[in-house]
Amino acid sequence: MERITEGDQIRRWNDHIPLQWKYTAGVAGERFLQLLKQGKIQASVCRSCNKTYLPPKIFCKECFAQLSEWRDVPSDSGYVYSFTAVNGEIIALVKFDGVDGGLLGRLRKGREGPRIGIKVKAVFRRKEDRKGALSDIEYFERTGV
Amino acid sequence: MSERVKFFPGREIRSRSIDEVLASEYAADLKYSWASGAAMSRFLIELKNGRIIARKCNKCKRILLPPRIFCEDCFRETDGWFYVKDTGTVNTYSISYVAADASRLKEPLFVAVINIEGATEGMGFLHLLGEVSEKELKVGMRVGAVWKPEAERIGSILDIRYFKPI
């Protein structure tokens, strides 16, 4: 049986695969991001399944209908579904009342530590700094108590 | 498509309107360090020595190149090492005017599958051809390895600079 028995006979081949992509956001994503740039959050709605999608979809994942109805999601109606401290920041999955789905973002540290369920609002970047990307929401912060 | 269908979804983004839609750019430089294993480690070491080595299977009597520790036909371990020559014949060839990213090359590259002498008939590997003109190229022509100087060899398939007609 052929096996390497001496350490200096072992070889490795080192190489890399440099890859670059340019992603479009899609029909629903394009519309969502253009609105986000204006400081608005919109979700798409499937009436027959009573589903509201955020980030929005052009299709209902349940009944597979094409969706064309949209609704505003107030940017101060969020709550923390879960959060984690990672790389010195707090990342939260923020959900909104009556919406399936939610948005991922950074949670600004307050005086008290975060908890599941606390109410939060989206804080947008200055208009001139927005790029039409999820990062146009600079962070979420706690509203009231 | 079906004649019953009149509408076909999909919105083309034309070159002139490419900046009208949002797009995010992302780069990933994925790094790997592949263990060469028993067969390829020895092969690379021998390339550095200026030699090409193969494995033989005592059951089907084939001399396998590139070398592997298994015979894929007999499905058993191969039995030993076997030096083959650094000459061969062109099994097939082509002339490349484009690089891997589809950009045009300044000078075309000549590439060929070379059946190596000493290995079982039809066994060989892909490599470049040099010191040859387009007109001379033909299937079946004999070629030999042009090695890099010993000091420049690192244990790589590129320790052979290219194959040239002999």
Place this chain on the structure above:
Amino acid sequence: MMVRKVCVIGAGLTLFRRRMLETGKELSFEACRMALDSAGIQRKEVDSVVMGSAPDAFDGVHMKGEYLLDGAGGYKRPYSRVYVGGATGVYVPVSAWWHVASGMSDVCLAVAEEKMSPLQPHPQYAFWSIFDHHMERPLGVTLLWIFALEMRRYMAVHGIKEEEIAQVSVKNKHNAIDHPCAQLPAEITVEDVMKSEPMVWPVKRLDVSPPSDGAGAVILCSEEFAKKMTKEPIYVAGCGWNIDSTYWTNRDLYYPQYLENAAKMAYKQAGIANPRKEIDVAEVYDPFDYKELHHMEGLQLAKKGEAPKLTTAGVTQRNGELPINPSGGLLGVGNPIAAAGMMKVCEIYFQLTHQAGKRQVKKEVHTGLAQAWGDLMQYSSVFVMRRR
């Protein structure tokens, strides 16, 4: 053991284009929705979903099958992605076939997607990383090289001329004029192909199909279910697949033995003894023009080296005795890798159900075949459908 008969009851296809706004999820959704509409069923009737897509490097998402799943209709379903390189598109319905034949599902949605355009600077770049990291990548290898090497070998062994091969491109791009999803339909001549820009000799610009974005889908189901939906179900008659050694430089590239094996597997299941007589129409994988000829031979639709002669004689034209690629093939309709094979499966379904409109072949068709090819010149999948 219960091995059930399986039918195809619907098909859908998006446009094939170089660059699209839709995400891969959205393209998949569009194709699935069209297939469901075509079958006249709802997503809730689908028991399982098979997705097919080729390398993750195109879409630019790791585990892209998982990413695509809601668009592909896989939410809250048994869902899986299969991939066999370029052969994937025809492999997806093969996989759906065994979902139904085994009794695991009654209705299975098979969808194939490829979004090649995200990869910069060119989708071709992904192909560098399909090659062996020790032996081939250091040489700066491109996919075009190995096609050119295979084409050259095929020409050398049989004494075939570039002009004979170019006829395939002329025929397929012409056929594609009647395909509403086609990306590169054209009226060209053999001379145009010969004069087009050399890429990797003997491969020239017009010998090659274009990179593309797109998706396609078909619905497979049990015979019982199909009979509820339609009076004339189309049956899956045979499925075959086969892989050759990865050591492609150890094989003689002039003939695809793996395809012969895959075809024989499918023909055995379909009870086809003489494919040349019994197959009425075929969609043969044609990412390059010579591949159509190469594959006709592997499929036993032509003897070794005989496919160019059949092409010259007009046998493979839409009104010919054995129409090959009436859709326009990859050369005319476009080549979003996995979706391209699915386009072929859709075309055979439309031909067998007389829905192909201007593309409908002249002869009466009962049995049709779709084939795709992939990996390092080593894989083929074959899907045979039949009208009762």
Place this chain on the structure above:
Amino acid sequence: MPKQDVAIVGIGASRFDSITAGLSYKELMFEAAIRAYADAGIDVRYDVGSFICCAEDFWEGNSISDEYMPDQIGAKLRPLFTVSGDGLLGLAHAYMHVMAGVSDLVVVESHSKLSDVASKEKIEELGYDPTFARLPGIDPRYLAGLEMRRYMEESGSTHEDCAAVAVKNKRNALKNPRGVYAESLALGDVLDSEEIASPLTKGEMSQPADGSIVVAVASAKKARKLSDKPVWLSGISWFSDAPNVEEMDLGQALYASNSSRKAYSMAGITKPATQFDFAEIDDTYAYKELQHIESLGLAKRAGKFVSSGRANPDGAMPVNVSGGSLGTGHLVEASALARVYEAVLQLRGEAGPMQISSHKKCVVQSWRGIPTQSGVTAVLSSR
């Protein structure tokens, strides 16, 4: 009596290690394959009608990585395909191949050569939706942190309960020759280890390993001819929930509850908590084992269940006697087939120092890892 249509008739595993520097991935696969074929007593070049590999391109470092699979498992010029999924999904396809008459003998292979991959976290990041869920500069395992916290909130399991899983599995692995990460730890060692994505600590995360597993699957008729100890695959099913992080139910493993429902119904399992003798299930992260125990119906309050010792090898429902991924290493797509391998050894009574006394029937379950909600459940039994 459970269904006896399809059985596992041979298993083989390569060595497992954090680095297998002397072997290429092909050689690792070959090592597992020759052992499996010897175990099954078959000549792969004549007897096997279908081959299935389970792999993902970026873990392999090869685009269209299926092209590199055939030679070293005996599949040259044979029907082989690759499923983008874990080894248990490969087993589900093998089941269908037998039932659809593709072949009466099918081979499934899956492997990990993670020591070849130098950009693991970058690859994990690439798994996320490029527009909405890739967070530059943030460890891609953020999702595991989100999920663990949500799971603890909803289930009442404590961080100590999660850490107890890591302690148990690493201890179990001490008896396993494949126990790459076997250790005798205290709860505090796990809780005080580096925090990766709070509350998740490094000690609660399975660490990468290399290894290949090959499994031979046969029809009932063929199985009885080949083997005195066939292991029946009496139920198997797979299921995917939401692929978008934003829509995921992070509190429970719906893929596990849904796939197990179908697998159990195929196998005639109505009371999983009492009908199984043991379980080999996904424990990529310690809290995942708890979540899976609950979703598979093995216990209602998994935290207490594990902390009180009921999941120990001598407990009421031993879970991951092999040491799981926490003890034997995470083999990416092959982790699930490693669970199958260990379960088959137990069911045959060949688990050596790991052998438990009751070993007739078990559940094996997989999860595809972040950022997915996809998994497979199978029921295996020795009679």
